[in-house]
Amino acid sequence: MKEFIDKFAEKVMTTKESFDVKRDNGKAVTFVQRQCGDARYIYCFLGAKYYQVDEKPDFCAVVKDDQIYIIEEQIFFRNDTVKMWPDNVMHIDExxxxxxxxxxxxxxxxxxxxxxxxxxxxxxxxxxxxxxxxxxxxxxxxxxxxxxxxxxxxxxxxxxxxxxxxxxxxxxxxxxxxxxxxxxxxxxxxxxxxxxxxxxxxxxGNIVTEDESKLALKLRSLKRSGQKIVEVQFTDSQDHLRGSARVKIEDLLYALVEREALLPSYCDRHDSGTCDFLERLEKFGQENNVKLYDIMTFDNITKIKSLLDEAILYKK
Known part of the structure; x- marks a missing residue:
């Protein structure tokens, strides 16, 4: 017994006029064809609605060079059937x-x-x-x-x-x-x-050093765990000034990536030790005609450690 889709495909190949195809239950589906350039559009009317004056057909297929492209597959298959296309039929999505x-x-x-x-x-x-x-x-x-x-x-x-x-x-x-x-x-x-x-x-190579990769990995891990601040120890290039500041991990990562100096705004101003260090640093800079930007560089960082367990993240 031929499937509905097989009957439809045979009709399309043998006529360019309108035609009916009966379903297994005896009800007919009416198909109307229209030439559109090099192809044919096929529309269908389903069931009793076909007799309504204002009923609009459903666009269901396109035919070109003996190949049928299905637009609306639900017309041709029941919900419980396996979709098996005849050789000259394919879904438009394919x-x-x-x-x-x-x-x-x-x-x-x-x-x-x-x-x-x-x-x-x-x-x-x-x-x-x-x-x-x-x-x-x-x-x-x-x-x-x-x-x-x-x-x-x-x-x-x-x-x-x-x-x-x-x-x-x-x-x-x-x-x-x-x-x-x-x-x-x-x-x-x-x-x-x-x-x-x-x-x-x-x-x-040489764009990212092994030490930078290790430090970034540790900082990202701390950040994921919920920590926001680490302690950073500095010294100037002549080792005239030593001190530490609490620095936001996010800003420290940014400075690491951009190879830029740390800014005072990256530091935790709520920490008295940090504020004291920044004041001493500023005074040292004024007395020695050195900018903070030139001191708070990664080259002058001697140690970075976690505040939670004091684990050493970096040591020069």
Whole structure:
């Protein structure tokens, strides 16, 4: 016994006129065909509503070159049946996926042929900072899996409506996708150039030291546990001034990533010892014509420890 979908497919292949197909229960479904460019649209009327004057048909399929593309599958199958398509029938979503696979391959060729541009020194430094952020700050990507020169995914997609327009000959999907690619050529070229340069910088090494990685890992772990502040011990380059300040972990991580000095605003002003150190530091700076920015650097940090258990996080 033929399934309803098989009867429908046979009718579509043998006539371009309207036709009826009976279900197993004897009720007929009426299908109406309309030529649309290179393809045919097929609509259906279900049940008794067909006789209502204002009843609107359901758009259910497109036919092109002896291939039927189903738009609304619920018309052809009961809820309890296994969907088995005849050889010349496929769901429109399957066709959309097929087109997008082709678009993806075309995008690969387009992207791979884009030239790579050079960058100014300031832009390269920004890239170095980006790499340091990826390796020192929390990331969803495992650090050993980081690669910057991977080809991005294709953002140009053919949707169901565009696929139907292509079947009808309204658009050429290749020309459509080429136009979409060209519209983002400059953006992709800059992105590719940056990705390649960052990968080159990464492979050269020395962007993040082992000590920096270990310290960042410990600070991130403390932050996840709920701690917000650590104790940082300083000395100036001539070892004339020693002292410690309580510093916010978040700001310490930022300074570590950016390779910048710690600012007084990063410190816990509610701690008397910290306030005393900052006052002595400021006085020392005025007397010796030294800026705080030049003293509170990572080079002048001698020790960092946790306030909770006094565990040593870093020692020079």
């Amino acid at each position: 066709y959309v996926n097929e087109l997008n696979r082709k678009v993806g391959e075309e995008f690969k060729r387009f992207y791979d042929n884009l030239p790579v541009k050079d960058f100014a020194e300031s832009a390269v430094q920004n890239m170095i900072n980006d790499i340091r952020r990826d390796f020192l700050l929390p990331s969803k990507v495992k650090r050993e899996n980081i690669r910057y020169d991977r080809r991005p995914s294709c953002n140009v997609k053919i949707d169901k409506e565009k696929a139907i327009e292509y079947l009808c000959g309204v658009i050429d999907y290749k020309k459509y996708t080429e136009k979409e690619f060209e519209s983002v050529r400059n953006t992709l070229m800059i992105s590719k150039s940056k990705r390649c340069k960052m990968q080159q910088l990464l492979e050269q």
